[in-house]
Amino acid sequence: MHDIGLEGLQFIELTWLTAAFLFIVGFVGGLVSGFIGSGGAFVLTPGMMSLGVPATVAVASNMCHKFPKAMVGAYKRWRYGQVDLKLGLVMAASATLGVQFGIWIQEWILDKWGQAGSNLYVSVAFVLVLVTVGGYVFYDAWKIARTEKAEEASKLALWLQSVHIPPMIRFHTAGVTMSLWLTIPVGLATGMLAATIAVGGFIGVPGMIYVVGASGLISSATELVIAFLMGFGGSIKWALNGMIDIRLTLIILAGSLFGVQLGAIGTTYVKDYLIKVVMGVIMLMVAVSRGMAIPKYLAELQLISASDTTTGFLMKCSFVVMCLALMVGAVIILGAMWKAKREERRAESLVQEQELQHVEHAV
Amino acid sequence: MSQPSEIKRKPVVSKTIFYGVLSLAMYGLFFNYSSVLMVYFTKGLYYAALPILTVFAFSFVHAAFASNVWSLLGVEPSHKQPQPRPAAQPRPAGTTKPQPRVYINT
Numbered sequence: 001m002h003d004i005g006l007e008g009l010q011f012i013e014l015t016w017l018t019a020a021f022l023f024i025v026g027f028v029g030g031l032v033s034g035f036i037g038s039g040g041a042f043v044l045t046p047g048m049m050s051l052g053v054p055a056t057v058a059v060a061s062n063m064c065h066k067f068p069k070a071m072v073g074a075y076k077r078w079r080y081g082q083v084d085l086k087l088g089l090v091m092a093a094s095a096t097l098g099v100q101f102g103i104w105i106q107e108w109i110l111d112k113w114g115q116a117g118s119n120l121y122v123s124v125a126f127v128l129v130l131v132t133v134g135g136y137v138f139y140d141a142w143k144i145a146r147t148e149k150a151e152e153a154s155k156l157a158l159w160l161q162s163v164h165i166p167p168m169i170r171f172h173t174a175g176v177t178m179s180l181w182l183t184i185p186v187g188l189a190t191g192m193l194a195a196t197i198a199v200g201g202f203i204g205v206p207g208m209i210y211v212v213g214a215s216g217l218i219s220s221a222t223e224l225v226i227a228f229l230m231g232f233g234g235s236i237k238w239a240l241n242g243m244i245d246i247r248l249t250l251i252i253l254a255g256s257l258f259g260v261q262l263g264a265i266g267t268t269y270v271k272d273y274l275i276k277v278v279m280g281v282i283m284l285m286v287a288v289s290r291g292m293a294i295p296k297y298l299a300e301l302q303l304i305s306a307s308d309t310t311t312g313f314l315m316k317c318s319f320v321v322m323c324l325a326l327m328v329g330a331v332i333i334l335g336a337m338w339k340a341k342r343e344e345r346r347a348e349s350l351v352q353e354q355e356l357q358h359v360e361h362a363v
Numbered sequence: 364m365s366q367p368s369e370i371k372r373k374p375v376v377s378k379t380i381f382y383g384v385l386s387l388a389m390y391g392l393f394f395n396y397s398s399v400l401m402v403y404f405t406k407g408l409y410y411a412a413l414p415i416l417t418v419f420a421f422s423f424v425h426a427a428f429a430s431n432v433w434s435l436l437g438v439e440p441s442h443k444q445p446q447p448r449p450a451a452q453p454r455p456a457g458t459t460k461p462q463p464r465v466y467i468n469t
């Protein structure tokens with residue numbers, strides 16, 4: 001395989017090691033996405049950049065693998081009765097507007113403070129949003145696990161559902177009726193975060209759970225519809241500029257299509273709150289990772305003094321923690337699936353034994 | 364005589380082989396000619412359809428292959444846990460189903 005230089009853009013040389021790395025990260029990212037509705041993208045983009053892929057090509061190629069992966073995941077979970085298509089479409093429409101607003105803010109910051117300012121803004125947004133939202137999601141999951149109560153809609157969601165501002169929309173699968181105007185802020189925030197940190201699901205899923213009032217299972221499945229629609233639109237935009245390295249996209253896709261289906265199957269085995277556990281853990285770990293990147297940008301803006309060795313070491317640690325976040329999520333999912341499957345088999349064999357005893361008694 | 368599980372397994376095996384070979388052929392062909400294809404795939408404008416259509420085509424074939432591989436390995440969705448389904452909504456008051464009417468042309 002050769003280096004291809006096209007109008008100034010350098011597409012990397014592919015080796016078997018590079019392909020194996022992308023396949024594995026694709027698989028793990030797909031597993032997490034199929035389970036919690038998002039994830040994987042936050043590791044893939046910096047991962048590709050560490051292989052020497054230019055930032056724009058990394059973002060474009062990642063997005064181009066994201067939408068077919070989300071499409072397959074959404075289809076699988078729709079077959080399990082977990083997708084609220086109407087909620088997904090409403091959220092995707094408002095998220096598209098949110099993306100435009102997010103891009104406008106990014107451009108304004110880039111214009112005013114340059115690349116370092118923009119990087120600092122992204123990292124601070126990452127840490128603030130992930131610590132606040134991720135912390136609450138994790139606390140909620142821990143509360144449900146401790147009390148072993150069924151998942152309930154939040155007080156905020158119940159209050160918002162009682163507000164009647166026409167048009168009111170009935171989301172059948174989610175079992176929620178809500179004013180269209182009250183769903184829009186959640187979609188806008190999802191889009192804005194997608195434009196800022198490239199993972200809109202970190203606000204979209206908690207937004208659908210705590211603001212709209214859908215369950216974790218429905219929210220994570222519906223997020224895949226939003227990811228598909230937004231990723232599809234974004235990929236067309238990147239393709240028009242010729243930025244997609246289709247070779248990288250296809251290798252990641254080869255792994256992620258295995259992972260996303262396994263993650264989707266996993267949701268049928270585990271308890272509902274586990275989606276929140278995985279999401280909370282990943283969000284908090286990613287927040288730590290992004291927090292480690294902040295000193296570098298502060299030093300570039302000359303707000304603090306730090307040596308290149310220190311900031312370089314912190315950036316490496318940041319990437320390792322990010323990979324760990326994905327791995328920890330995958331281990332929790334696979335562990336819970338294995339445990340649930342073992343319990344199911346045990347229950348099945350118990351029923352079979354009881355049936356056999358009944359037959360023996362009858363004889 | 365074949366066991367019921369074996370009978371159920373046979374189409375899954377043949378489907379896995381079919382989609383597996385197809386997926387492998389598509390990947391093999393693409394990467395064999397990747398340096399030529401990349402020139403067209405990164406031209407932008409009207410050529411933007413190429414990467415989009417390609418990922419769709421690969422997704423359909425490879426996702427079907429992956430799905431069958433999981434089935435073959437016995438990794439299937441749980442049947443025990445009831446999945447939430449859309450609840451049937453009551454018809455709003457005052458609306459009735461349209462009734463067939465018979466008219467005689469005189």
